Amino acid sequence: MKLLHFAALVALLLALDACNKRVDQTPVTPPTELLAVRTPPPKYPEQLACAGIGGRTVLKVKVGPQGKPIEVNLVQSSNQAALDTAAKDRVRDWEFRPATRNGQPITQTIQVPVTFNPPIPKPDWCFALEEGDHHNH
Template sequence: MNIQRAATYDVALRVAIAALVAGLAGCGGPSAPAAPVAAPTEVAAVKTPPPVYPIELACQGIGGTTTLKVVIGTDGKPGQIQLVSGSGNAQLDEQAHKAVEGWQFNAATRAGQPVSTTIQVPVSFNPPQPKPDECFAVEERLRRGG
């Protein structure tokens, strides 16, 4: 092969490679890197004050755990609340429901957007040990019938 033919071949090869590279760049591939997708997050409790524990029940040693199914909305507020299992005392179950209604959460997210999530929440009522001093007055009042 002579030098002139080799130079022509070299130029033609470079032109072909440049055309191939330019063609591949336009094959639908992104011209800029795609934005990363935000990792999903789970619902997180922010403000969960304890329920009111009626002193009469606490002093009598009545306790238990109420389990509630709670739909956490995109705003982080509890929506629908359903009893899954009761504590064995309707008054404690009612206090658990009232408390959870006022709780605040950070909503779960998917692709950076908040989504509703259903969770189960156990609310426990544990009688205090030892009994608080106020239990003596409560017990006396109950003993007298009032």
């Protein structure tokens, strides 16, 4: 009888060991992070660029599973509405490789700083713009 119990115990342990090995062999897909693919810079409003006015806008961007921004909100203003608007408008067109969990694309939210640095020296077109302003006054 003891031999029968021992054989049953060995069979049970072997079955449990086989179960563990099957679970361990299940492939685990590591998560991937969001990756920017196409991020053209925003159009700098000409009058602000020529006036030497710059700024930094911070946006909160929710990127959907298709890799497109589905929500863009202002977190920190540049104190120039035209710069904030230019940044938001451009970021809405950006493209990303979406983040994944368990091999499936997911929605992820990131913060994006957008800095506008006035061109130095002023481009020639600024002088034409300024001439036009002088003639309009």
